[in-house]
Amino acid sequence: MTTKVVIVDDHFLLAQAIQELVNSFEGFETLYLCKNGKELLEKMKYPANVPDIILMDVNMPILNGIAATKIINETYPNVLVLALSVEVDEDIILGMLRAGAKGYLMKDTEKEQLQEALEQVIRDGYYHTNTIAKLLVGSLVKPKEGVQLKDRELEFIKHACTEMTYREIAEAMFLSPKTIEGYRDSLYEKLNIKNRIGLVLYAIRQKLFVP
Amino acid sequence: MTTKVVIVDDHFLLAQAIQELVNSFEGFETLYLCKNGKELLEKMKYPANVPDIILMDVNMPILNGIAATKIINETYPNVLVLALSVEVDEDIILGMLRAGAKGYLMKDTEKEQLQEALEQVIRDGYYHTNTIAKLLVGSLVKPKEGVQLKDRELEFIKHACTEMTYREIAEAMFLSPKTIEGYRDSLYEKLNIKNRIGLVLYAIRQKLFVP
DNA sequence: AGGGAAAGGGGTGAAAACCCCTTTTACAGG
DNA sequence: CCTGTAAAAGGGGTTTTCACCCCTTTCCCT
Secondary structure (H helix, E strand, O other), rough: EEEEEEEEEOOOOHHHHHHHHHHHHOOOOEEEOOOOHHHHHHHHOOOHHOOOOEEEOOOOOOOOHHHHHHHHHHOOOOEEEEEEEEEOOHHHHHHHHHHHOEEEEEOOHHHHHHHHHHHHHHHOOOOOOOHHHHHHHHHHHHHOOOOOOOOOHHHHHHHHOOOOOOHHHHHOOOOOOHHHHHHHHHHHHOOOOHHHHHHHHHHHOOOOOOO | OOEEEEEEOOOOOHHHHHHHHHHOOOOOOEEEEEEOHHHHHHHOOOEEEEEEEEEEOOOOOOHHHHHHHHHHHOOOOEEEEEEOOOOOOHHHHHHHHHHHOEEEEEOOOOHHHOOOHHHHHHHHHOOOOOOHHHHHHHHHHOOOOOOOOHHHHHHHHHHOOOOOOOOHHHHHHOHHHHHHHHHHHHHHHHHHHOOOHHHHHHHHHOOOOOO
C-alpha cells in the first residue's frame, strides 16, 4: 500500500515540484496540494483526503505552519507532519516541533534526503537532521529566559519603536508620562538594557515590532 | 532544437524540483544545476556548458544573483537570465532587472506560468508579470530619493544602532563628541527624522544595519 | 589663486531621558 | 475588614540629547 502525501505550500511552483519528486519515490503518492493551512483543513474534513504525511511549509498566509500543525496534531493524531522551510530561525523551528511536527527539513535538502525523511518518518515516527538535533539540545541548555511581558508593556514597546516622545506615547496610551517612565524603567531592568535604543533592538529581535 | 536551461539555486530540493518541471516541458531540457553564482561561472567556462536560459535564484551564498547576473550579462550577452525568488523587496527586484535579468518570477508561480515565461523569453527576449511591470512604473515615478551618505556618516549610523551614548560613539570613532553631534544633526535634517529612534529605523529599513 | 564643499570642533539653553524613591489607588484573598 | 501586592502616578535631581548658533582646517576644482 502506498503512503499518501499532501504538500502544503503557498509557493506553488515549489509545491508542484516537490509533488513530482514525491511521486517519483517508490511507495509514495501525492494526494493533492494546498496553498495554506485553512485550505488543508477544509480538504481534510473528508476522510478520503486525510493523508499519511503532510509536508508543511512554515511561512504561509491565512493559517501558517505552526498553527496548522497544532490543529492537525490535535484533530488527526495519526497524521505525520514534516515541516519544510527556508526559515532557520530557532524560535520558528522550535515552534513547529512543539506544535507536533515530526521533523524539519530545510528547502535546500537533497532529493535523496527527502526520500529518506519520508521513509524514516513512516518507519520511526520522526526524522531529524543533525542540524536540528543540535538545535534541540541547545534549546534545552538555554531554557529561553522567560521574561514575562504584560499587555500594557508590549503596547508601550511598540510605541517606543517610533519617533514618538514618551509624552506622546503617554497621551496615545491614555496614561501619565510618569507611568510610561515607570514601564520604561522596569523594562530596562527586566531586559537588561540601558536605553531606548536597546529597547528597540530587543523589540525587533523578538519580532514584537517589524521595521 | 531544444532550449538548454540551467538552474542556479542553493535550495537544492527546489532546484531539483524545478529541473523536473523544466524537463517535462516540450522543447526544454536542463543541462545541470548550480548552488551559487561562482559554481555557475566555473561551469560556463566550457562552451558546451553555456545554456540558452539561466533560472537564477537571488539569495545565494558566495556569489548572489545580482552579482552573478551582472557578470553573465557582460560575458555572455546571448544568455537569457530569468530571476526566480521569494524576495518581494523592491530594491532587490530592481537590482536584478538592472543587472540584466530578462524577467522576475516569484517562487509561487504556477507550473504553466513557468512554461509561459520560458517560451516568451525565448520568443520576445523578456517576460514580465503584471506585478513586476507595476513595480517598474512605480520606480520611475519615485526616483529613489538619492540621499547620499558619506562613509563617516554610515559608520556613525551603525554605532547609533547600539546602546552606546554619543560620547562612547565619539570615542570609538576617534572623534570629538561635538563632531558626532554634528553628524547626527545633519542626518536628522537630511533624513527628515526627529530623534535617534528614527535614525535606527532608517538604518534598518535601508539595510545599513541588521538587527 | 580663490571659492566652496567637507570634515572637525565648540557653546548654550531647553527639552527629553534617565534614575531612584514615594504615594495613591485598586482590588483580590485570608 | 484588613492586608498585601501591583498598577498608576508623581517628585526631584542628574545626565543626555536636541537644536540652534558659531569657528577653523583641509582639500578639491575651476
